[in-house]
Amino acid sequence: MDLRRLRYFVAVAEARSVGKAAERLRMAQPPLSVQIRKLEAEIGAPLFRRGTRGMDLTEAGQALLARASEALALAADGAEAARAVAAGKRGRLSVGYMFVLANAVLPRLIPELRRSIPGVDLDFAELSASTREARLLDRSVTVALCMPAIHHPEIQVARIGAEPFMLAMPIRSPLARLGAVPMAKLQGRPLIALPWPDHDPASSAVAALLRRHQIVMPIASRVETVHSAMSLVLAGEGLAILPACAQLGAPRGIVFRPLRDATDSIDIAVCWRRDSQSPLIRTFLKCAEKAVAPL
Amino acid sequence: MDLRRLRYFVAVAEARSVGKAAERLRMAQPPLSVQIRKLEAEIGAPLFRRGTRGMDLTEAGQALLARASEALALAADGAEAARAVAAGKRGRLSVGYMFVLANAVLPRLIPELRRSIPGVDLDFAELSASTREARLLDRSVTVALCMPAIHHPEIQVARIGAEPFMLAMPIRSPLARLGAVPMAKLQGRPLIALPWPDHDPASSAVAALLRRHQIVMPIASRVETVHSAMSLVLAGEGLAILPACAQLGAPRGIVFRPLRDATDSIDIAVCWRRDSQSPLIRTFLKCAEKAVAPL
DNA sequence: CTCAACCCATATGTTTTCGGTATGCCAATG
DNA sequence: CATTGGCATACCGAAAACATATGGGTTGAG
Numbered sequence: 001m002d003l004r005r006l007r008y009f010v011a012v013a014e015a016r017s018v019g020k021a022a023e024r025l026r027m028a029q030p031p032l033s034v035q036i037r038k039l040e041a042e043i044g045a046p047l048f049r050r051g052t053r054g055m056d057l058t059e060a061g062q063a064l065l066a067r068a069s070e071a072l073a074l075a076a077d078g079a080e081a082a083r084a085v086a087a088g089k090r091g092r093l094s095v096g097y098m099f100v101l102a103n104a105v106l107p108r109l110i111p112e113l114r115r116s117i118p119g120v121d122l123d124f125a126e127l128s129a130s131t132r133e134a135r136l137l138d139r140s141v142t143v144a145l146c147m148p149a150i151h152h153p154e155i156q157v158a159r160i161g162a163e164p165f166m167l168a169m170p171i172r173s174p175l176a177r178l179g180a181v182p183m184a185k186l187q188g189r190p191l192i193a194l195p196w197p198d199h200d201p202a203s204s205a206v207a208a209l210l211r212r213h214q215i216v217m218p219i220a221s222r223v224e225t226v227h228s229a230m231s232l233v234l235a236g237e238g239l240a241i242l243p244a245c246a247q248l249g250a251p252r253g254i255v256f257r258p259l260r261d262a263t264d265s266i267d268i269a270v271c272w273r274r275d276s277q278s279p280l281i282r283t284f285l286k287c288a289e290k291a292v293a294p295l
Numbered sequence: 296m297d298l299r300r301l302r303y304f305v306a307v308a309e310a311r312s313v314g315k316a317a318e319r320l321r322m323a324q325p326p327l328s329v330q331i332r333k334l335e336a337e338i339g340a341p342l343f344r345r346g347t348r349g350m351d352l353t354e355a356g357q358a359l360l361a362r363a364s365e366a367l368a369l370a371a372d373g374a375e376a377a378r379a380v381a382a383g384k385r386g387r388l389s390v391g392y393m394f395v396l397a398n399a400v401l402p403r404l405i406p407e408l409r410r411s412i413p414g415v416d417l418d419f420a421e422l423s424a425s426t427r428e429a430r431l432l433d434r435s436v437t438v439a440l441c442m443p444a445i446h447h448p449e450i451q452v453a454r455i456g457a458e459p460f461m462l463a464m465p466i467r468s469p470l471a472r473l474g475a476v477p478m479a480k481l482q483g484r485p486l487i488a489l490p491w492p493d494h495d496p497a498s499s500a501v502a503a504l505l506r507r508h509q510i511v512m513p514i515a516s517r518v519e520t521v522h523s524a525m526s527l528v529l530a531g532e533g534l535a536i537l538p539a540c541a542q543l544g545a546p547r548g549i550v551f552r553p554l555r556d557a558t559d560s561i562d563i564a565v566c567w568r569r570d571s572q573s574p575l576i577r578t579f580l581k582c583a584e585k586a587v588a589p590l
Numbered sequence: 591c592t593c594a595a596c597c598c599a600t601a602t603g604t605t606t607t608c609g610g611t612a613t614g615c616c617a618a619t620g
Numbered sequence: 621c622a623t624t625g626g627c628a629t630a631c632c633g634a635a636a637a638c639a640t641a642t643g644g645g646t647t648g649a650g
Contacts, residue, residue: 078362329637599643602641610632613631614627
């Protein structure tokens, strides 16, 4: 069963004439006649009544016509849908994000995305530092908003911004009275550390910052999320050095202060599989850049 | 867009491998690979991700797969439906019948039809003597139960039975006392005549009957239907010579009596267009014969 | 580290099928 | 009887599909 035959069949049925249909199909009449007869042979029954004034569907032909025109429409629609998905006009984009960025970026990013790619279903998933690579690699998220960037040979990274580090402390802390905290004041104070997933904690941005200023802060706790870090800070367990944007999700009772002399910052990046050919990624990147710009 | 390509595409998508799909399709692997690439070229986007362990649908491919498998099913179903209609297992049969036969034949015929061709939609239309030919010729009925048969070069006829003529009269008529009415008693009595559509009324079966017995009955009225004839008989306008089966639809107050010495009968026939190739006609004919047999 | 296995892609020749042109047949028309 | 209109058939050249042979990449075992 060839789709071309069905197309010809529908054309002849509508034109009620082989000649007229051939004209509309921009082909000669004889081959069309042959194709119709082949279709009839394939079905095993006449589909048209040949009269002296053209052709007329038999009942078997009518039964076929209903399905055939629908099948044609479906096939055309399938091709169109596939093109639309490939062009990024339809489809699904699953966006992963790390919790730190949720409050700072998502409120700007989501409306931007909906405006840019209205036909696309979006879904969002929070990523933890430990699973974000796997989620990209197994394609359960297409694109991820990360801080800092992921380093992996299969994963492509675009840096879209950076956040300075700030010191998070309880509002009652004596350091909170200062406008900006000199690095020296941190010496010896307990630190709530995050495992930035550069695997080796010593190489993390915070560790590097402290090492460069020759400050030693004993690690009071090591936690997975910014969330937990702030809870421990609030409980008086220690101080945390966090990207500025964490401020937006901070509970009452925590204050952030800039670190004087510390120009270090941590990258905000968009990451995706290098082999992912989704055209939505480019659009996503533009939206993300726009959403991050004011920071 | 070729249906074969879609079939190949679905096979590869399901097998998640060109080689496996080729095996299932009983063909070599390279041409299948080529066909898939041609489909991708036609769509204008990759439909599969080629991995080292087979192929995997892209999102565009998924969008196509949904429609493609549906289109395939629809096309197959269309062919099957056309075959079923051609074989008389499905479809529509419109049956015309003349009023005289309604009471005698339809109650047996309809259940018989439903049993024989359960997948077929039946519809019934009452035919008048004057339109029955036209209804067959323009195909608004496929098959007609007629009394008597239609004579027309385009119309084929099968005689399935015959009904003797009887005399219809008011119950109070003196003739009603006789068990069988001798033809001679009809001499000079007014007749309610029907225009059996052999166009020339003189050639109708009733006229022939009277002529053969050398009886003259003045025509009191000429009416279109058996119905009307019986009404006029009841009103005392005259007598009518009707097929025996008309008895079943007769109003109270009318009695039927056999005509002694008159062995004439009128055919019950099934008629259809000579060029109608519907296989339902044969089945209908069998059912009609069975329904008429006990008469 | 090399080798075999696996799987998809490409190349080439043969066969099938399709579309075009020329023509025949039949019925309706004048 | 000739003409017209419409579908069917015959034949030929072109295009497409399939099969066989082969290349290249990755995986996994020895």
